[in-house]
Amino acid sequence: MGAVEGLSDGGAMAHPRIDLIGSLRKIFTSGRKVPRLEAQDRRYNLLLSLPMTLFLLVFFVAPLTFIGLFAFGAYGADYRPSGALSLSNFELIFRPETATLFGRTAFVAGMVTLLSFVFAYPAAYYIAEQPTRRRGFLLMLLIIPFWTSFLLRTYSLKLIFTETGIANDVLAVLGIGPVFDVGTIWAVIWAEVYTFLPFMALPLYATLERLSRSAIEASYILGAGRVQTFFRVILPLSTPGVLAGSLLVFIIAMGELVIPYLMGGVEAQYLLGNSIYERQQTPGTASALGLVLMAVVLVVSMFYLRVAGRGGLRF
Numbered sequence: 001m002g003a004v005e006g007l008s009d010g011g012a013m014a015h016p017r018i019d020l021i022g023s024l025r026k027i028f029t030s031g032r033k034v035p036r037l038e039a040q041d042r043r044y045n046l047l048l049s050l051p052m053t054l055f056l057l058v059f060f061v062a063p064l065t066f067i068g069l070f071a072f073g074a075y076g077a078d079y080r081p082s083g084a085l086s087l088s089n090f091e092l093i094f095r096p097e098t099a100t101l102f103g104r105t106a107f108v109a110g111m112v113t114l115l116s117f118v119f120a121y122p123a124a125y126y127i128a129e130q131p132t133r134r135r136g137f138l139l140m141l142l143i144i145p146f147w148t149s150f151l152l153r154t155y156s157l158k159l160i161f162t163e164t165g166i167a168n169d170v171l172a173v174l175g176i177g178p179v180f181d182v183g184t185i186w187a188v189i190w191a192e193v194y195t196f197l198p199f200m201a202l203p204l205y206a207t208l209e210r211l212s213r214s215a216i217e218a219s220y221i222l223g224a225g226r227v228q229t230f231f232r233v234i235l236p237l238s239t240p241g242v243l244a245g246s247l248l249v250f251i252i253a254m255g256e257l258v259i260p261y262l263m264g265g266v267e268a269q270y271l272l273g274n275s276i277y278e279r280q281q282t283p284g285t286a287s288a289l290g291l292v293l294m295a296v297v298l299v300v301s302m303f304y305l306r307v308a309g310r311g312g313l314r315f
Contacts, residue, residue, distance in 0.1 A: 089285050089287065090292075102272065108185065113200075128211070154191065161180040247305075260274055
């Protein structure tokens with residue numbers, strides 16, 4: 001059969017039929033030019049990825065390798081090779097105070113992630129529903145906090161929301177007693193929510209802005225109300241943004257150091273990041289805690305992706 005058949009058996013002109021399979025076979029077998037082009041594309045793509053690959057090898061893989069060597073005792077506290085491997089640095093992992101430390105850190109990170117989602121989702125949905133000319137201005141308002149120093153913002157929060165700060169002074173004028181205070185674990189949580197909120201809102205906005213409006217309209221046409229449409233259509237379709245934002249906020253909050261140190265009290269400021277920082281004179285135990293932290297975050301992330309990412313979020 002040729003690429004085009006012109007005449008039927010009766011001699012009359014028939015509609016031309018294109019043999020796509022035959023045409024494609026001729027293209028891929030004539031001169032074998034396509035495989036050669038594919039090999040050139042692979043080499044070109046490898047060349048383009050080389051700078052990032054080298055960057056990751058130097059600034060991620062190599063430091064992570066040394067962390068592992070310190071954790072398993074290959075290097076001592078004097079930063080010299082010890083000539084032997086041991087698991088002595090991991091003994092502190094099995095102490096009750098370490099389990100309490102992990103639990104407190106996970107609680108803070110989980111609450112920060114949950115509250116960030118609760119506050120960021122309505123804002124991201126509102127921005128995504130606005131006209132195109134207005135979205136840029138609203139997104140700029142969302143990321144304005146990033147224009148200032150992270151330390152400056154944290155110190156400002158501490159001054160505003162301390163027991164004798166501006167926030168409580170305003171409430172006192174309204175006849176409301178002191179509400180805000182620093183030095184507690186909840187002060188750490190809401191300070192981290194304020195700081196990490198854009199990391200949740202931006203992935204959510206990127207997903208909600210691309211939602212299929214036809215699916216939402218179909219839900220309304222079939223008789224679903226606004227609440228049912230949100231939980232059965234909009235929220236499941238926005239799962240990629242929810243997953244990306246939640247993982248970003250949770251991973252950052254698990255290793256946060258500055259906010260617990262500045263906003264927390266004696267108990268609240270001592271989270272896992274602070275413990276690793278204070279053990280800098282004993283790099284072996286600090287590295288062991290760091291490896292366990294990475295393992296915990298990896299396990300939680302994989303579990304979350306498997307549970308929440310299976311068919312989307314459904315209620």
